[in-house]
Structure formats: structure tokens, C-alpha cells
Amino acid sequence: MSIVAVxxxxxxxxxxxxxxxxxxxxxxxxxxxxxxxxxxxVRVVAVVGEDFTPAHAAVFTRxxxxxxxxxxxxxxxxxxxxxxxxxxxxxxTSFTELNVFEKFQPKIPLEYKDSEFLxxxxxxxxxxxxxxxxxxxxxxxxxxxxxxxxxGTRRELLDTxxxxxxxxxxxxxxxxxxxxxxxxxxxxxxxxxxxRVLVIKHGEYGATIFFREGAFxxxxxxxxxxxxxxxxxxxPTGAGDSFxxxxxxxxxxxxxxxxxxxxxxxxxxxxxxxxxxxxFGTERLESLTREEIDGRFQVFRELTHLE
Amino acid sequence: MSIVAVxxxxxxxxxxxxxxxxxxxxxxxxxxxxxxxxxxxVRVVAVVGEDFTPAHAAVFTRxxxxxxxxxxxxxxxxxxxxxxxxxxxxxxTSFTELNVFEKFQPKIPLEYKDSEFLxxxxxxxxxxxxxxxxxxxxxxxxxxxxxxxxxGTRRELLDTxxxxxxxxxxxxxxxxxxxxxxxxxxxxxxxxxxxRVLVIKHGEYGATIFFREGAFxxxxxxxxxxxxxxxxxxxPTGAGDSFxxxxxxxxxxxxxxxxxxxxxxxxxxxxxxxxxxxxFGTERLESLTREEIDGRFQVFRELTHLE
Numbered sequence: 001m002s003i004v005a006v007x008x009x010x011x012x013x014x015x016x017x018x019x020x021x022x023x024x025x026x027x028x029x030x031x032x033x034x035x036x037x038x039x040x041x042v043r044v045v046a047v048v049g050e051d052f053t054p055a056h057a058a059v060f061t062r063x064x065x066x067x068x069x070x071x072x073x074x075x076x077x078x079x080x081x082x083x084x085x086x087x088x089x090x091x092x093t094s095f096t097e098l099n100v101f102e103k104f105q106p107k108i109p110l111e112y113k114d115s116e117f118l119x120x121x122x123x124x125x126x127x128x129x130x131x132x133x134x135x136x137x138x139x140x141x142x143x144x145x146x147x148x149x150x151x152g153t154r155r156e157l158l159d160t161x162x163x164x165x166x167x168x169x170x171x172x173x174x175x176x177x178x179x180x181x182x183x184x185x186x187x188x189x190x191x192x193x194x195x196r197v198l199v200i201k202h203g204e205y206g207a208t209i210f211f212r213e214g215a216f217x218x219x220x221x222x223x224x225x226x227x228x229x230x231x232x233x234x235x236p237t238g239a240g241d242s243f244x245x246x247x248x249x250x251x252x253x254x255x256x257x258x259x260x261x262x263x264x265x266x267x268x269x270x271x272x273x274x275x276x277x278x279x280f281g282t283e284r285l286e287s288l289t290r291e292e293i294d295g296r297f298q299v300f301r302e303l304t305h306l307e
Numbered sequence: 308m309s310i311v312a313v314x315x316x317x318x319x320x321x322x323x324x325x326x327x328x329x330x331x332x333x334x335x336x337x338x339x340x341x342x343x344x345x346x347x348x349v350r351v352v353a354v355v356g357e358d359f360t361p362a363h364a365a366v367f368t369r370x371x372x373x374x375x376x377x378x379x380x381x382x383x384x385x386x387x388x389x390x391x392x393x394x395x396x397x398x399x400t401s402f403t404e405l406n407v408f409e410k411f412q413p414k415i416p417l418e419y420k421d422s423e424f425l426x427x428x429x430x431x432x433x434x435x436x437x438x439x440x441x442x443x444x445x446x447x448x449x450x451x452x453x454x455x456x457x458x459g460t461r462r463e464l465l466d467t468x469x470x471x472x473x474x475x476x477x478x479x480x481x482x483x484x485x486x487x488x489x490x491x492x493x494x495x496x497x498x499x500x501x502x503r504v505l506v507i508k509h510g511e512y513g514a515t516i517f518f519r520e521g522a523f524x525x526x527x528x529x530x531x532x533x534x535x536x537x538x539x540x541x542x543p544t545g546a547g548d549s550f551x552x553x554x555x556x557x558x559x560x561x562x563x564x565x566x567x568x569x570x571x572x573x574x575x576x577x578x579x580x581x582x583x584x585x586x587f588g589t590e591r592l593e594s595l596t597r598e599e600i601d602g603r604f605q606v607f608r609e610l611t612h613l614e
Contacts, residue, residue: 088489182395183511184536204490205512208536224533224610229491229515260614267613303531304611306574307567 002114003252004138005032006045006106006131007121007241008078009052009070013094014280015083018234024281025056027078028121028144031238034285035245035272036119037063038293040252043112045069045131049077049100059286068109073100088236089203108134117252119244122146125153125160132163140257142166142248143195144241150176161194166251168199168244184210184222199247199266201240201273203227209266211259223259225266226303228274228296235280239273242285246272271296309421310559311445312339313352313413313438314428314548315385316359316377320401321587322390325541331588332363334385335428335451338545341592342552342579343426344370345600347559350419352376352438356384356407366593375416380407395543396510415441424559426551429453432460432467439470447564449473449555450502451548457483468501473558475506475551491517491529506554506573508547508580510534516573518566530566532573533610535581535603542587546580549592553579578603 007029013022033042043066048056052072060067078101081094106127118135120128120143132141143164149157150173157177161167167190171183177193178186183200187210190198198210206227213220247269254261271293278284314336320329340349350373355363359379367374385408388401413434425442427435427450439448450471456464457480464484468474474497478490484500485493490507494517497505505517513534520527554576561568578600585591 182538182540184538187536188538202512205509206531206533210536222536222610224513224536226513226531226533226611229494229517229529229531231489231491231495233489263613301613302528304533305613306570306608 001116001252001255002041002043002112003036003117003119003248004043004045004069004108004112004115004135005029005036005119005121006128007032007123008101009046009048010078010080010101011051012237012281013079013081014235014237015085016088016235017085018232019280021235021280023079025059026080026237026281028238028241030060030282031241031276031285032119032121032245032248033060033065034063034282035242035276036249036252037065038272038288038290039246039249039268040117042066042249043069043115045106045108045112047071047073047100047104049073049075052077059282063286066112069107069112071107075100082237084236088233091237106131113137116140117248118142119248120144120160120164121241122149125149125157129156129160129163132160140165140251142168142244144168144244145173145177147173147176158193164195166197166199166248167195168201168247170201170203170240174198174200187222197262199269201243203239204229206270207243207266209262223263223266225263225270226300227270228300228303230274230277233277236277237281238276242276243269243273246270267297267300268293270300308423308559308562309348309350309419310343310424310426310555311350311352311376311415311419311422311442312336312343312426312428313435314339314430315408316353316355317385317387317408318358319544319588320386320388321542321544322392323395323542324392325539326587328542328587330386332366333387333544333588335545335548337367337589338548338583338592339426339428339552339555340367340372341370341589342549342583343556343559344372345579345595345597346553346556346575347424349373349556350376350422352413352415352419354378354380354407354411356380356382359384366589370593373419376414376419378414382407389544391543395540398544413438420444423447424555425449426555427451427467427471428548429456432456432464436463436467436470439467447472447558449475449551451475451551452480452484454480454483465500471502473504473506473555474502475508475554477508477510477547481505481507494529504569506576508550510546511536513577514550514573516569530570530573532570532577533607534577535607535610537581537584540584543584544588545583549583550576550580553577574604574607575600577607
């Protein structure tokens, strides 16, 4: 089943202990779409500038990703610079140039309207809400957000959370959104704000999925998936978006939604995040095979599986 | 099979968001021994002062723990004060009074000499080595250490690591000991220093076990156990020692050592740590049943188990 993904396409300049890359293709929507493309048909809604070339578009189209919802605007594509010199878990932003992203107004092509799944990437909550409203026939909406929106546009975000079924955020964002320092308690508070399912990404420690009582008829016991202990993390950029792409992509491919499907989706999220960090930018996500992905799924399973 | 545990018995004064307790029974050896006592016969080597009463001793003996190796010295028992007001993951020490612990020289009773398992709690590495030497017939030695010894007595610690089979430490200690910031790489470096098995405790994120190539003939793939998302953490003191007690206690009870046994031990470690934090001090560890423990083991298993 198709999934619409709205978010950013960007050019990133990244410095890590493993090296440096300038103006490489990035952005939350890019990582999400590439990761999800191994599971399902992905349709992108985003904006790019005149520096976005056919070679950049081909990174998406080679993976069968639909770009009809990508607006080509006058000016330069969103640019971000970051470095991970002190810690691989924490990017230090060196610059942000919003460029064409500043006035981004998502436009949904008519051909996208029959999509059954939707992922609202990390953009202004009002834009997220407007996309959700246009695609009001979707079966399931996933969403992301960040400290910037939680702090600066809390009221708008709380409105948007009413229409998000599955929220995917990290530990710090969960605690900030819930205004509660104990993570499991914070999770319950976030579930009371709207989402039926909350996926908390713990970075190198994996992720935990919390369910609102009665959601999908599956009870409220949380479930945890590990992350792979990776010796060679070359570039952590996009790990969280790739996680979301693997998670939502697998859900969209599964047909039915139940506890076991959501558990497997959590593992597939971890798998796609683990691939993303092995190379700079999107390199690793561009050339995977489903066999490699399922092979690593088995490694993840073995990592915590008791006989 | 019996396990000898050497370490501290203390009186703790603890402040957490859930309350305050003064001069309650604590110490690494106490938590370890109580947790391990649900799995195997535990024999303690430690020192206490004149303020250690028969009521305190009864906390151990009610659990069948052998106290013949506990020296009663003139003076006061080791005292520690700590608070967890900013973060439940990080104790702030308010005071340390070593008292009788300052001149602690572990003495091993003859009756302990047939023990097959040994746990070297967090004391000076030279003392750890001397205990190990006296008990040179043991089948397996577990050990703990901390930043204080890694920084201050590195040479002595490196010597002691030659006789430790399983080292149980946390993320920060692993990175400090290996002088390496990437955790899986740090793990490999620590395994090259002596231990055949390294258990890294991640606090609320669980634990990972790393194996040296060829150790126990089980290959080098790591294994990870989750921690339970606990809404009511009343007092984190002793969680790591209780983890070690559950882990080593289960190993000592299992008879044979193989990959599956070590995996289950990692889960039992998490289970005992999760009980410890539910009440102040040792309260919860004093009155468990094996049924409660195995019930929670199943909860932990379900937490990551894919069909």
C-alpha cells in the first residue's frame, strides 16, 4: 500500500570522526523515503530549489519513489551543516539555510489521494495538520517532531497530535513534550495527548513502542527492539528518519495492523537505521537489497532472542 | 553451586524524588548477595563495625547467606550518603565515611574454599587479586570495578583483569577502561585486556554481553537484554549490584556454561535490577519469591520476543 511522506529534502555538509562530505543529498524526507522504499510504494511531498538536478532526482526514482509531489521553486534547496566531533549521538549544527524550505506549502497531487498511509515528517505542526486534512482518507498517520516545535509551537503541535496515530520521537523529545522526566510515565502522558502508539527512539540502545490502552485491541504492554552494536558508525545523519521509514514502510506493506506487525515494524526500523549510519549520507540506503535487510532483521532478532 | 562474594557492606543515607532513608543497610556486597541468594548458595567476605547488629545479620541469614567471612571490626561500618534529585541515573555522593572499610583485608574462611564461583565486588584491584589467588580453585570469576580504580589504580586493575572471566561494568566505565568512545569497539578492547566475557550495563536500556572470540566455544556475537520500563523507580541504589547478583547467581545455579545460559543470566540480571529499584534500599530484595522472579523473567522475555 502507498505511503505519502512529507518533509525536507536538503543538501547536507557533514563532519564526523570518519571524514567530511559537502552538499550531499539529505533531509528527513529523503532518508525516510529511501528506507521505506524497500517495503512499499513511497510518494514524496517536499520542495527543492534550482540546484536539485536530475541526478538527485534519480536517487529517488531508481528506488521507484514518486516525486510528483515535489515542488521545484526558484532559489536554493534547504541546506544544513552539522558535525559529530564530540559525540556520535549528538549533532552540532554549524549552519542552517532554509532557502526554498522557508515558504514551503505542501501541495498534494491528486494522484496521491488514494494513499492509505501517511508520514508527517519534522515540519511546522500547522503544515503537518494541513497535509493530514487533505489526505483525510488515510488509514494510518505517522508523525515526527522535534524540540524546536515542542518549545515554540506547542499549542499547534497539540492540535496536530489529535490526528497522529503513531508518533515517533526520541527520549529527550518525549520528556520535553510530556513535561515529565521518567520515560515510561512520560510515554503515558504523550499517549494521553492523542497518539494511539508512541515509538521512542533510544539511538544506540534501540527503541521502545508504547500502546494506548485498547489501541488496535492489543493491550498496553510495551515492546522493545534492540539496536545493533555497530563498530563503524561513519555518519549518524538520518538514522532516526531511516528508522521511521523502515517502521512505517513495513507497516504499510503488512496489510493488517496487530501487535506482532507493530513489533516487527520496530525491528525493521532499527535495521534501516543501522544501515543508514554505515556510510555517509544516503549511500548505503541507495543500494540495499531486501535479502540484506531480512538478513540483518535476523541478526537483530538473534540479538535478544531466548530459546 | 556456591558463590563467594567480596565487597562492601554499608549503611546508606539516600534521598530520591520518592523520599529519604537514613542509615539503611546497603553496600555492593549486600545487594549482590541478596539478589544471588534466589539462585544459589552465597558466601560473603566483607567487614562491618560495631553498629552492625544481629537484626542486620538476619537480613542475610534469612536468605540463607553465609556470613562466616564477615569480619567484625572495632569502629563504625562504612557509610555512604547520596542523592538522585537531578537524575535517577546518576547518584550525587553527599558523603563517604570509609570507617572499618578503610583497612579492609579480606579473609577467606576455610569453609569457603570449595566454592566454584567467585564475585569480586567493587574494591581495590589488589584486594580483588588477593581473594582470587586464595580461591584458586574456582571455575568462574566475575568482577566489577569503577572510575575511581580505572583512573587511580590502572596498572593494578590491568593485572587483576587477567584473572577475571566475566567483567560487569557500565557504559562510561567501559569507555574509560578502553580509552575508546565507540562502545562496541571499546568492548573489544576490554576483552583484549583479559576477561573472556564483558557485560555492559546500560541502566534503563538494559545490558549487552560481549564474548571474546572462542570464549566458551560460543562465537563472538553479542547479545542484548532489555530493562523493564519502570514507572515507579523509588531508589536506584544497588541496581547494578543486584544485576550482577542475578547474573552470577543464575550462572552458578545453571551447572553448565554455554551461550544460552549466559543469555538467560543477562535477563535474570535485568530482572533483579528491576526489583531492586522498586523500594528503598534492600526492602524488595529481602522478600521476593522465585515465582515472582520467574514471572518477571517472562515479562522481560515478552518485551523483546518476536514469534
